[in-house]
Amino acid sequence: xxxxxxxxxxxxxxxxxxxxxxxxxxxxxxxxxxxxxxxxxxxxxxxxxxxxxxxxxxxxxxxxxxxxxxxxxxxxxxxxxxxxxxxxxxxxxxxxxxxxxxxxxxxxxxxxxxxxxxxxxxxxxxxxxxxxxxxxxxxxxxxxxxxxxxxxxxxxxxxxxxxxxxxxxxxxxxxxxxxxxxxxxxxxxxxxxxxxxxxxxxxxxxxxxxxxxxxxxxxxxxxxxxxxxxxxxxxxxxxxxxxxxxxxxxxxxxxxxxxxxxxxxxxxxxxxxxxxxxxxxxxxxxxxxxxxxxxxxxxxxxxxxxxxxxxxxxxxxxxxxxxxxxxxxxxxxxxxxxxxxxxxxxxxxxxxxxxxxxxxxxxxxxxxxxxxxxxxxxxxxxxxxxxxxxxxxxxxxxxxxxxxxxxxxxxxxxxxxxxxxxxxxxxxxxxxxxxxxxxxxxxxxxxxxxxxxxxxxxx
Ligand code: NAD
Numbered sequence: 001x002x003x004x005x006x007x008x009x010x011x012x013x014x015x016x017x018x019x020x021x022x023x024x025x026x027x028x029x030x031x032x033x034x035x036x037x038x039x040x041x042x043x044x045x046x047x048x049x050x051x052x053x054x055x056x057x058x059x060x061x062x063x064x065x066x067x068x069x070x071x072x073x074x075x076x077x078x079x080x081x082x083x084x085x086x087x088x089x090x091x092x093x094x095x096x097x098x099x100x101x102x103x104x105x106x107x108x109x110x111x112x113x114x115x116x117x118x119x120x121x122x123x124x125x126x127x128x129x130x131x132x133x134x135x136x137x138x139x140x141x142x143x144x145x146x147x148x149x150x151x152x153x154x155x156x157x158x159x160x161x162x163x164x165x166x167x168x169x170x171x172x173x174x175x176x177x178x179x180x181x182x183x184x185x186x187x188x189x190x191x192x193x194x195x196x197x198x199x200x201x202x203x204x205x206x207x208x209x210x211x212x213x214x215x216x217x218x219x220x221x222x223x224x225x226x227x228x229x230x231x232x233x234x235x236x237x238x239x240x241x242x243x244x245x246x247x248x249x250x251x252x253x254x255x256x257x258x259x260x261x262x263x264x265x266x267x268x269x270x271x272x273x274x275x276x277x278x279x280x281x282x283x284x285x286x287x288x289x290x291x292x293x294x295x296x297x298x299x300x301x302x303x304x305x306x307x308x309x310x311x312x313x314x315x316x317x318x319x320x321x322x323x324x325x326x327x328x329x330x331x332x333x334x335x336x337x338x339x340x341x342x343x344x345x346x347x348x349x350x351x352x353x354x355x356x357x358x359x360x361x362x363x364x365x366x367x368x369x370x371x372x373x374x375x376x377x378x379x380x381x382x383x384x385x386x387x388x389x390x391x392x393x394x395x396x397x398x399x400x401x402x403x404x405x406x407x408x409x410x411x412x413x414x415x416x417x418x419x420x421x422x423x424x425x426x427x428x429x430x431x432x433x434x435x436x437x438x439x440x441x442x443x444x445x446x447x448x449x450x451x452x453x454x455x456x457x458x459x
Contacts, residue, residue, distance in 0.1 A: 002190070005018050008076070010338075011337060012306075014073070016074045016164045024191075028194065033180035036180060038181070042151035050100040053094075053096055053145065054094060060172050060173070068082050071136055074163075075136055078293045079294060079296055096148075099149055105118055115456065116454040117451070120450050126152065127147040127154050127200070129147065132159050134261065134262075142425075143156075148182070150447050153182070157187055161305070202214060203437075206229065208229040208430055212229075225433070231262045231263055232386075233387040235265045236369070237277050238390070241277075253417045254266070254268070254362070255285055256299050259312075259362040259363060260308075261417045263409065265389065266358070266364050267355060271372065285344055290333060302340075303340060306338055312343065322349035326345055343363040352365075379407075384427065385427045406429055407428065425439075
C-alpha cells in the first residue's frame with residue numbers, strides 16, 4: 001500500500017493531506033461507475049447539461065476563497081496567480097456550459113440528392129484525465145468541463161502534490177453532478193497507468209517522459225489520447241525592442257511562480273550585443289519579490305519539493321563548472337521551505353541542461369544571437385515546441401520571425417506564459433501529442449465523428 005503525502009512547499013512540516021493510492025482494481029471500479037452514469041448523462045438534453053455546468057460554475061465562484069487559500073498552501077502558487085487561476089476555472093465552466101449548445105456536427109450534400117447525410121459528434125464514454133500539480137484548478141477544469149459538456153463521464157487522477165486541492169475542487173463540482181459521473185482516484189504512476197488501461201479516451205498533461213509512456217499505452221489499445229508536455233521556451237529580443245518593457249515581461253515569464261509553468265521562458269535570445277539588455281533583465285529579476293506565496297505582492301515562492309530545488313541548483317552548478325556566469329541568484333534562499341533565488345546565467349557552454357531541457361524552476365539563460373536567422377535557429381534548436389516570444393517594434397520582424405518559430409504559442413511583445421482560456425492551447429514537436437485543448441478545439445478531442453445517412457423509406 002502506498003501512502004501519498006502532500007506537503008506545503010513553503011512549510012514542508014505542514015502536511016496538507018495524506019491518502020492511500022488507489023489500486024488498479026479501485027480505478028477499474030471508478031471507471032465502471034462512471035460508465036454507468038455516462039449513459040444517462042449523454043442522453044440528457046444539451047440544455048440540461050448546460051444548466052448543471054453553469055450551476056457548478058456558480059458553486060465554484062462561491063468557493064473561490066477557500067480553494068485559493070488551499071492552492072497557495074499546497075503548491076506554493078503566489079496569491080495573485082492562484083486567485084486568478086480559480087477565476088479562470090469559473091470562466092472555463094461558464095464557457096463550456098454555453099458550448100454544449102454549439103452545433104454538434106455538420107450536414108453534407110448526399111449523393112442521391114434526397115437523403116440526409118450527417119456527421120455527428122458522439123461522446124467517447126469515460127474520459128480518463130491525468131493532471132500535473134502546477135495548475136491544480138485550471139488544467140483539470142479545461143479537461144473536465146469539455147469532457148462533461150459533450151456527454152462524457154470523467155475519472156480524474158490528479159498529481160499527488162496537489163491532491164487536497166483536487167479533492168476540494170471535485171467536491172464542489174460533484175454537488176451538482178449525478179452520482180459517479182466525476183470521480184477522483186488518488187495516486188501516482190500505478191493509478192495513472194490503470195486509468196490509461198481502462199478509459200475510453202485519455203487526456204494527459206505533465207512531463208515529457210511520462211507523457212510519452214501514456215501516449216504509447218493508449219495507442220496500443222488503441223483509444224483516443226492527447227498529451228500536453230514540457231517546454232524549453234525562448235524569448236527573442238531585438239535591438240529595437242522597448243528594453244524596460246521586454247525585461248519586465250521576460251523576468252515575470254522566467255521567474256514568476258518560481259518558473260514552474262510549462263510556458264515559462266528558459267532561454268533569452270538577444271540579437272546583437274546583449275550587454276544592455278542583460279543589465280535590464282538582471283534589474284527586472286531583482287525587482288521580483290521572493291517570499292511566502294500567501295503574502296500579497298510576492299511573485300516568486302518556493303519550488304514544489306526538494307528534488308525540484310536540487311534540479312535548479314544542479315543546473316546552476318553545471319553552468320558554473322563549465323565557466324559560465326551566474327548573473328543573479330544561483331543558490332537556495334536561507335529560509336524555511338524549498339526556495340531557490342531567481343537565477344540568471346549567461347556564457348553557458350553548449351549542451352548544458354539549462355539550454356536543452358526543461359529544468360522547471362526559476363532559472364533562465366541569456367544567449368547571444370548574431371541576427372534574426374541565428375535567433376530562430378537557437379530558439380528552434382530543442383526538441384520541445386511549446387511557447388516562444390518575440391520582442392521588437394518592427395512589424396516585419398515580428399511577422400517574419402513568429403512565422404518561423406517551432407512553437408504552438410507565439411507571443412509578440414508579451415510573455416511566453418499565459419494564454420486566454422478560449423483560445424486553442426498546445427505545442428508542437430515533443431511538447432504535444434494529439435488534438436488541441438481549450439476553446440472550441442476541445443470538442444474535437446472529447447467526441448468522435450459518426451457519419452449518418454438517412455434515406456427516404458420509399459423511392
Ligand atoms: P509528471 O509527468 O510527473 O506527472 C503528471 C501526472 O502524471 C501526475 O498526475 C502523475 O501522478 C501522473 N503519472 C506519473 N507517472 C505516470 C504513469 N506511469 N502513468 C500515468 N500517469 C502517471 O508532471 P508534474 O511534475 O506533475 O508536472 C510538471 C510537468 O508538467 C512539467 O514537465 C510541465 O512542463 C508539464 N506541464 C505541461 C503543460 C502543458 O500544457 N504543456 C501544462 C502544465 C504542466
